[in-house]
Amino acid sequence: MIDQEKTIETTPITDVADLPKAYEPQAVEAKWYRFWEEGGYFKPRPNPARKPFVISMPPPNVTGALHLGHGITSTIEDIMIRYHRMQGDETLWVPGEDHAGIATQTVVERLLATEGTDRHQIGREAFLERVWQWVDQYKSRIQNQHRRLGASCDWSHERFTLDEGLSKAVREVFVRLYEEGLIYRGERIINWCPVCMSALSDLEVNHVNTPGKLTYVRYPLKPVDGQVAGEGDYITVATTRPETILGDTAIAVNPKDHRYVNIIGRLAIVPVIGREIPIVADEAVEADFGTGAVKVTPAHDPTDFEIGQRHNLPRIQVIGFDAKMTAEAGPYAGQDRHEARKNLVADLEKTGLIVKIEDYVVPLGRCQRSDTVIEPLISKQWFISMKPLATPALNAVKYGQIKIVPERFNKTYFDWLENIHDWCISRQLWWGHRIPVWYCDSCGEMTVSREDITICPHCEGTQLRQDEDVLDTWFSSWLWPFSTLGWPDHTPDLQRYYPTAVMETGYDIIFFWVARMVMSGIHFMGNAPFSTIYLHGLVRDAKGEKMSKSKGNVIDPLEVMDKFGTDALRFTLATSSTPGNDMKLIDERIVGNRNFANKIWNASRFVLMTTADIPGGVPAIESVQPQTLADRWILQRFERLTKTVTRLIEEFQFGEAGRQINDFFWSDYCDWYVEASKVQMRGDKQTRQNTAGILRAVLDQSLRLLHPFMPFVTEEVWQYLYHFSQPDRASWPASALIIAPWPQYHAAFEDETAEQQFSLLQQVITLIRDARNQMNVERSHRNPVIMAVGEDVSMFEAQAPLIEFLATTEKPQLFSTLAQKPEQAMSLLAGAVEIYLPLAGLLDIGKELARLDKEIVQVQQEQARLQGKLSNQNFVSRARPEVVEKEREKLAAHEERLSKLQARRNELAAMQP
Template sequence: DHKDIQGNLYYVRYPLAGTKEFITVATTRPETILGDTAVAVNPKDKRFKGVVGKKAILPAVNREIPVIIDEAVDPEFGTGAVKITPAHDPVDFEVAQRHDLPLVNILNPDVTMNENAGKYAGLDRYKCREAIVADLKKDGLLVKIEPYGHSVGHCMRCQTVIEPTASRQWFIKTEPLAKPAIDAVTSGRINIIPERFTKVYLNWLENIRDWCISRQLWWGHRIPVWYCGKCGELTVSVDDVKKCAHCGSAKIEQDPDVLDTWFSSALWTHSTLGWPDDTEDLRYFYPTTVMETGYDILFFWVARMIMMGLEDVGDVPFSTVYLHGLLRDEKGEKMSKVRGNVLDPLDTMDKYGTDALRFALSTDVSPGNDINLTAARLEAGRNFANKLWNAARFVVRGIETEDIALNIKREGLGVEERWILSRLSRTNASVVKLMESFQFGEALRQLYDFIWGEFCDWYIEFAKIRLGDKDASPVPVLVYVLEASLRLLHPFMPFVTEELWQNLKKRLPADWQKTESIMIAAYPEADEKAVDAEAERVMAAVIEIIHAIRNARAEHKVESNKWIEARVFAGELNPVIIPHAPAIQSLARAKPVSFGEGRGEAQPSENVLALVLESSEVIIPMESMVDLKAERKRLEGEIAQSQAQIASLAGRLKDKAFLAKAPEAVVAKERDKLAERKGKLERLKEQIARF
């Protein structure tokens, strides 16, 4: 991990050989002066035109090093002249390669100074820094020290500052491998989702460097190279080697390093199928269709699988790469053990349920975008599973086996049934389309809205009113919609859907028993014939009326067991809405519900609440909802309370001391509170004006 830290920038004079002049460089690591092999300036920087090609004397060790020019130097950094330490800086290493500079390694593996550090040998790197700075100051070579913020590499596990060091490693020349991998994507043989990562992929491969594949670790695949102690030659072999391939000596030793984990991972697409043998599995399963992984390893894994697949097998390993985002905490920060913000999945599943965790991870997922995992999402998943469980229990209780058929006959169905079947068909079609385009989060959201918001909240409630109606029983449609919904939802929440599907299947006729598990049941196909725009129009109007009356009751705090009066004006929709009066009465607790001719008759007046809706208008006598005197008194009290809160918040936001000291987030929160209180006050004034 790279972290921004506050350090120092040390300005150091390097004497120019044979003169009394100096060239001043700036560095954040003065201890690495001991490993310098050059001073570099930008070729366009005219300030140093007279010193390029001269020799500088390296402080502390008095070694001569050249002053060179290189495009990598930033003229704006420090003095414009930089020290080149090839053994301990990746950029400097590349400069050294271009200018044929030697490498001087000054660090031991334990980051103490080695024999190349002269009198500083054996010192810890930071103790060496202190000693070098003291000596530079004593010799008059330290110009100044400035505070300087910069990014420094740290170990992800122990957070120790990492010191780059040049070492001998094994590499793969990747440019010949990268060209076919680039062509595989630009030609369309491989499609990357989301598309914006195609540019990232191509940028990496077009600027690829040789791949270091050796690692100094205790565990891994050993490098398949043996060194001969007799002739000094190398033997490379897939099989274990007993003797040198060059001189036949048995005095051989295998390289102690192991392969980079991404090397063996890059072979995964074909090594798992028996490659290099021409196996039946390899012929059948290679290439596969979709490769799904995180965008953070697009280069480390995906690009390398493509390169290796093309090189080893001669074909792309997959046709589609689907990239998901990273999982973050509630604040959007990356989860890590160091930060202490990691959620243990086992504990989370134990608390909320496995399906709830899957729901939380899926509802907001979209290709390539990160996900913030919050307790609210987990609770929403648990609540959804509970809602589904209760709905299924209600449906199963109402089943009479002999009356249930696999196929619903639409002739003679009521408007409610035609409506829910139409909504099921539309949802089914949309979900399939979304899943085929990898929009899994939106697919789950639409299923959630349909199952909870339409099937559970509305159709089941409509069905309860008519459960005893043998001529128009809603049970077959309840079963049909529940069963299809469980199959639609199964990929997202497999455990609860399997359990409920098995319970449902036990109570159905024999032809339902043929499929052992919902996992192997066919995914639902949308029935286009079930789409019924008229039924949707009628039920949208009915639901809107019920919803509006319920909101009015809640706004005026009407007790749940109290019945109120309502008069509906639906114009041309009256004939199709009037048959639903019993449902409106039952679900809105409005009795009587009467219907007036035309629209535009719902005029607000004293003691009357007029609700103007999209498809109708509703008038509710206030006296049917509340005690008018008591309600007015309650509203006056709430108005006074709101006015006091507004005055307090406004005063705080005018306080210069508060505005100066409080964090921006706190000030913003107070402003939001003020806006919310003002909105509430306006609503209260509108309510009291009706009396």
Template sequence: MIEQEKNTEMTPITDVAALPKAYEPQAVEARWYRFWEEGDYFKPRPNPARKPFVISMPPPNVTGALHLGHAITATIEDIMIRYHRMQGDETLWVPGEDHAGIATQTVVERLLAKEGIDRHHIGREAFIERVWQWVAQYKSRIQDQHRRLGASCDWSRERFTLDEGLTKAVREVFVRLYDEGLIYRGERIINWCPVCMSAISDLEVYHVNTPGQLTYVRYPLKPLEGQSGGQTEYINVATTRPETILGDTAIAVNPADPRYKDIIGRTAIVPIVHREIPIVGDDAVETSFGTGAVKVTPAHDPVDFEIGMRHDLPRVQVIGFDAKMTTEAGPYVGQDRYEARKNLVADLEKQGLIIKIEDYTVPLGRCQRTDTVIEPLISKQWFIKMMPLATPALNAVKYGQIKIIPERFNKTYFDWLENIHDWCISRQLWWGHRIPVWYCDSCGEMIVSREDITTCPHCEGSELRQDEDVLDTWFSSWLWPFSTLGWPDNTPDLQRYYPTTVMETGYDIIFFWVARMVMSGIHFMGNAPFSTIYLHGLVRDPKGEKMSKSKGNVVDPLEVMDKFGTDALRFTLATSSTPGNDMKLIDERIIGNRNFANKIWNASRFVLLTTNEIKGGVPAIEDLKPRTLADRWIIHRFERLTKNATRLIEEFQFGEAGRQINDFFWSDYCDWYVEIAKVQMQGDEEARQSTAAILRAVLDQSLRLLHPFMPFVTEEVWQYLYQFSEPNKAAWPATALIVAPWPQHNEALVDEEAEQHFSLVQQVITLIRDARNQMNVEPARRIPAIMAVGENVSMFDEQSPLIEFLARTEKPQLHPALAQKPEQSMSLLAGGVEIYLPLAGLLDIGKELERLDKEIAQSTQEAARLQGKLSNQNFVTRAKPEVVEKEREKLTAQEERISKLQTRRAELANM
């Protein structure tokens, strides 16, 4: 769709009367994006007086279309970028994509499988060529989808994690860390996927609470020396994975557990394979789990591996990399791990070694790509020692170099870094950064090199093999904030734009990516890669459930944009969220924000049509000459909004900023001032000019506040505003709204008196309108209004035309005070103003009394229910205090409602 619209010519409308009656996003969005991109508006504009504002886009995986997680990321980051661009900052947003090693290889392998092709048959080189074909297609698609979202990033600086420059950075880091002794090759427990046939990262493992079983097994104890005959002694253990019994090399108990104090040091016999194993004491054992004694299988469990290291235990691998039992499994060799489990338990039962089997929920780790149950296995892999890197990263947040928003994620960050494990960085894949290590078959040396080598530097032999594995995808992306700027070369971009300013991403990858970027930035650049980490929540469905294809609740952002427009989706994502909290994507909100875009268009079209023939252009707010209370009020309200919206954006409260801008534009500007302007535009030439100037100026400034949230409709309207208001285009403040200056708060324009007085007028109008609706007075019928306004007679006299027009009244009869209440009238109270509406002949009093009686009965019944609930001591003492307080508030509200209804009834009954 984007490609088709790129060829659409911009046809300017020269006659304001020809403006479309409705806003059509599809006719606007691609046109303006092309205008911005081709006009180089996304590139940083040098401003030595201000510090650059820089964001590195979290690179989406080149595995398919963007989802709502990408949409909220792009929206929030674009809000920040557009805001700072309008503030005059030198603004850079670096876009890019991630090669996503295991994810992309899995997708392409499935694609080949449909063609009857296996990657091993076509070979590594041909397979990688096919993956590059995939990347070329989907990388371009992702870029176009970001364009659809309005992402104003600098596409001339777009990077890919397998670019030549980033490959150079990856090799530089590997070699440096190896030379520093922080990268090593060794055998450790890793997450192994039997389908991917690769080690995978923690991020690629998700845990599912799965119904399972806890099997209690008796292990015979070896008789003590000199002990013969008598009854066999046993030690009992509980396990969720009986098949790993075959690989046990110890039984561990907590040394503080009095039940096993005298048994530490003795020898147990592993059932079936009859292996003698020691009983050891270790503080890692939880006395509350199972029997308090645990089997130790160092080759198949991370905790057991650590226990084995501490006690120098042997490692016996009984499950292979294909998830089948090895020769060490004795009679079960070749069986699938779950088949072996079933057979082993049956054999143990035959030997009388099963005590009991209980239902138990097991948090099974599964591969994110294949949904296969992960097997913890010992494997010879490449690792990074993380603790030396983690300590400076931890201190950067602890001592305020980096601020995490929201702050509650500090604990999550600290907990992970304080308990960090070495990082397995090698993957048994073909797609990715090949590990820059070569093995010489002539002399047996291992060479780590930044460049490809063909000759061994030790023996000058040519029989070299490069390591077959590739690096974990995160190994390239943890360098993202500086590798994308040209590191390891000392480029002008690196000098100017590092460190970046904000890292914005989902809270779910704070461990695996964000913390690692902090580590690498400090280690290789000498300072943290960003000063702020902003974490947004997940986008969930209307029920609050996580979106997934299996549930059928996935929402395609492209479909939403096609249906409602990009601005509606962006504004919904921005205003439905708060930092670090999940949000529900509800259709009604999107529809409401589509209506908001239409409101912006309709109000703007009214202003353009109404003021088209009035000269004066679009004045600055400070140059306006307000003549009326409403004029002063709208300027005051806008100044207050500017101050609040700017503060909220600076504090990363984007949702609240958007909501306040929406409230002002929809309510204050459209529902009140635009309606008032219809009255004021009927006055003399001076009144018309003053009102037109305020309409244009406040619209102009409001569009600027809205632009970061809703860039397309605001740019379209803003261009029309200046096109039809400024006869000389050279007088425009900017070539486009995207670079128009952000509104600056002017304290001199704050007018609390105008706020106070106009608020009172609003209350009067609103109360009369509500009374008309309640009494079902015909909309066109004007009603008399008698008001006791105290010292505000002159003020209300000036506002009478507004009250007449907006509340559909006759000219209000104004009095400082009334000695006697007018007969047969409804009384209303707005602040200290008494309003009397004579109702004789305006309604059927009998029917109105019946309606009020019905409402009083319903409210009385509800109040009785609440009183009964609150008089129940069980409820008051057991329910949460906030729940009880909420019920009390409901009761108070009902009692107030009953009082008001009874007062109104009494008034009508006395007429």
């Protein structure tokens, strides 16, 4: 049983009059998070009647601070968790962090470099100690940043990808896949980063379209028996990487290409090197690329590697792992690969072997971490055969076991799985899960083991060496949904909480992580790890550009929260996004949502103060008794909101759900019902009692709908609402809003008549308000109003006090019809209702005409100034384009303003006696 009284003093203010006049997030957020965490509110609450709702948090890398991508992930997942917790589901949100092999090792190596040393000098053991020091510091930092974001995850379930339990899972998976023949070690083309000095998977390479060159090179043909070499005896190939010519072992053409059918089988001579290489036919060659003939360098290109395997070609490595040319490169040995390219092309031009060089866009592969151009190289690495794992994962989505939101990403998912390559899982790093393989120097055998070994099981020798490499970081995180629950042990958590419910993450890692989790879950657990994959977009700056340190447009979520409050940031992230689409983070929206938090506070403070002396507590909304049209209308509007928001959240339309709640609370509740209540609270005791009950009940229920989006301000207000209205805590529906029941839809409050009648009343009031503003009527002045309302006389008579108060009028003169329209009156139309505002009651026409004339002259003067400025070619040509455009916008605004002022003057002039 949770005892919140011992965790924190939740309501330190004892008199409602002492409530602050503005919401102060800095004074509230840490208090409530501590209250929730210490009170155990984040832990699963057993409910055998309902299926658990479980989310595995995408583990952030322990390389630094959280960014806005983590912010939107945390926000959306917390919305789901808080919603399901309030629905009574047994909710578990598993938090954790990723060891981030390459990224973390790179950061610590940079740190060592500033100290004048490196990992090789201090040794593997000392280096790993330094990395663990880094991890311990940043792991707690990331956890605290998630707390700042309001993430209501169960910290007792927090996991790290190098935890003992997860390490056990990694070893079990490696050994099991090896025993199944799905993990193997072999020489293949891999992506090599010369800076990280490690192999990379295909997914860790960013392909960037980069301006480059397509160089057409002549390869002389070796004369056949009895033939004398002639000027035209050559074959031309096109290449974007001339430096790899030195490693060519064949030229390939498509067997159906009639241009080359007569020279298939002949020998060509590699320029500079002089090596004789065959011309082979292979279906992989695209006849419409370049000349239709391609150079084959099996040691430096994955497609060439496969061609080489099919034709038994030798592999000659001319670029080393340090990105410098090897001894096989002849005269270019020792040169940097880019330097060698430049020098080789120059030499080929001197010998007349360059046909032409064209500009060409190259999809250049770059290391995701260091941004270095990767080098395809042959290396002995560990791989997983992915096709046997991919087919079940593909079928899980194809046949509806897993739903992807939004659905358009199904094609992306299918395309990758249908064309999947084997996964290179070994990395030449020290930080990470070390590969559980031992080599015996005595007998030469290799042993794959779940446990560390000291004696060779083959010869009982002790000369053992563990593989130096570690596993790809994603090898541990693809097990995340079940390794965090205790697998491979059969734990109660695993039995209760697997499979999880939703995997929520960015669409940019659907390959890296999401698809792989589906594969491993099906393979090792027998069923998919989640039923829904929700993909959010990237957070971009206000111009729609991707945030990066080099652009200087990175926004720190901590700074935003410090300035505007966590609720404002969360609500902005939630309501600015739609599933799978990128969003722009616009400052004005954050400011607007900070104002929304303050609106919630001010409206609630008003309700508390207005109803402070009225007993009755906070009634259950289904028990309230509406008396007035406004009562019936607000209850009808709220019930529709509850139904809509619940549906939208269930459909993962969180942004629209948040926007609907905002519209209701700001407009329907605050701008209309709270204002109407000021009239109703002047009534008799019963009316005041009913109005207070509805004010409190709708506020209570609105806070519940808002809580998943804005947890801090809603918990603060909700606690004060019950503290002041219902001091007996034993009668509260819950000890805290975080576990208060989610609002339920009550069809009994559906009232179309109330909706139509109050909507008409709103139109009338709004038209009168707009007319008063247009005429600059003093706020305190009450003007007469005459209305022809048809059959709605009795309704408008009942609502007359509301019109008087909200539109600042005299008591309306109501008629079913008017035989003659009032003279010198402004006429307005709300549906079929005719509204007349006598001008004498609104303003002095002569005085208003004089004021308008003065304003028209001022606008004309400013208009002339802007026109002169924009006709000055010196200004237009020298000023920044955005400055010129701003001046043009000002001119357009003044032209529109002048048109309206003149139209209004003409209208008033026509009304003069």
